[in-house]
Amino acid sequence: MVDSATGFRRPWHHRRVSTPRTVDRAFETALYDTDDTALDTAASLLAADPAADAELARRGEEFVATAWRRGWQPADLVRIVRRELDEAHVRLVAALIRAQAPGDRPRGPRWAAQLDAVPEQAPARTDRFSHATAVLELYRLLLRLPVLEPLEPGTPRGEARPESRALARIRALLAKAEATGYPQEAEALSAKAQELMARHSVDEALLAAGAPSPDAPGACRIGVEPPYEQAKAVLLDAVADANHCRAVWNEPLGFSTVVGFEGDLEAVELLYTSLLVQAETAMAKAEAAQRAGGRKRTKTFRQSFLAAYAHRAGTRLRAAAEAATAEGGAAAGVDLLPVLASRQVAVTDRLERLFPQTTTTRLRGASDAAGWTEGTRAADDARVERRRPLR
Structure with a gap:
């Protein structure tokens, strides 16, 4: 008979069982x-x-x-x-x-x-x-699989965290950003999601300041798939940085390890995945416009587009996060800098214990001026000035 789980044929009881x-x-x-x-x-x-x-x-x-x-x-x-x-x-x-x-x-x-x-x-x-x-x-x-850094759960004893209302709203915002056919609307929805992520992180930091949490920074691996994986790794690094996390890219094995507190890790996974979908949609439209103008699609155009998108998106995400953090601290009447600094120290310590030695790499292949211009424009379409708090 055939085992449906593995696809291997298992012997009937009356058959002679083979030795190994x-x-x-x-x-x-x-x-x-x-x-x-x-x-x-x-x-x-x-x-x-x-x-x-x-x-x-x-x-x-x-x-x-x-x-x-x-x-x-x-x-x-x-x-x-x-x-x-x-x-x-x-x-x-x-x-x-x-x-x-x-x-x-x-x-x-x-x-x-x-x-x-x-x-x-x-x-x-x-x-x-x-x-x-x-x-x-x-x-x-x-x-032949190599040994990887062990990623213990960041929450105590691996306990499950119920998804917060904030993360549910972030999911909804990013789903709308991915579904819309209008780049400006997609960028605006993503910026709003980043603001809400920052507020969610601030809320957790304030709770930790008022009653210290037993939670410690955790880590997760996020796939960084070809093609153009270097530009995608840069985008993931920017998203992680804007959300109080740190990322280390393992190029040979095709993933980045992101270190941070659990709520921030969830936000990074959500936003990076969504921004990739949006970047690829915007890149397809930009290429179509290039072809209509008589230029053939090129690898350097796509590489430069994604590199510029990652660079500009990172700048705007950090600005949105900083504005939301400042507003959250002012609204709560609390100086958040010491609180966030202590959490950042914990994240850095966890990163350095996981990766005692890391190297930096220079972004390659971003040499197409049209691709860089279009990528910057795609990441720059939306207004990301401070908005009223999301309630």
């Missing part, structure tokens, strides 16, 4: 050798022995558990498999993650949310040889 020898031989042949011939030989061994399927699936769950011990999380694993292999392998690793989860220890709300987001499609039916080949390709990747 077939799997061991296949692994010895293929997992430590990148040669295609070795892969074909190992896949043939597995395809010829249906009784080895259960053991092969069990080994896969062990690879997943080892990835957790190396600091990886469910979203990281799905992202790296999608980045390095293809959707068939994504379905395989998703099935392994779901199969391994019931035997795992509780790891907090962010982990649980990532498990919920793991794709639920069962591995596609295919011939045994092709299936074994895909499994071995996946296991080769899992075996």
Whole structure:
């Protein structure tokens, strides 16, 4: 019979159960050798022995558990498999993650949310040889995963935080910004969302000042996908900075680690994702105008557009956040600078413990004047002057 969770064929009770020898031989042949011939030989061994399927699936769950011990999380694993292999392998690793989860220890709300987001499609039916080949390709990747920085939950004991009304309103504002066809309206909605994020952060800082919270800064990883990942990493860094967080980009593995207090991390994830959608929409329109004027679409135009968008959006986000913070402090009759400074020290300390050594990099490829102009214009369309408090 076929296990719907993993796609492997499991033996009936009256069948002879194979020893792990077939799997061991296949692994010895293929997992430590990148040669295609070795892969074909190992896949043939597995395809010829249906009784080895259960053991092969069990080994896969062990690879997943080892990835957790190396600091990886469910979203990281799905992202790296999608980045390095293809959707068939994504379905395989998703099935392994779901199969391994019931035997795992509780790891907090962010982990649980990532498990919920793991794709639920069962591995596609295919011939045994092709299936074994895909499994071995996946296991080769899992075996070679490097050790990552462990991201413990920032909230005490990994307790769940109910989503605040402010974050719900921020989600609604950003959804409207993504849906509108008018760049000025999208920028105005994003600026309003940033103001509300700043007020939400101020509220949490004031609560911490009045009754010190046991919460500590946490961290999360956010995918920074190609193409133009350097410009996207700059945008994420700008969003993090405007929301009292710090970001460190891991270029080879395609993500940034963002460090901050939990409410601010949620805001960064929301705003970065939304701004990416808006930037890509604005870039498509700008390219269409360029083509109408007789210019062909170019990679340097897109790179320069996104670089300029990230630079200008960061400037405007910081201005909106600073204005909202000043207004929030004045309204509360509290000097927020010492409160925010202490939280910033905690975030910096957490960052330096996670990443004792970091380097800076120069933004490459922003050499197209038209792209830079259009990107700046796209980020500069909306008015972001101070508004009345959002209630």
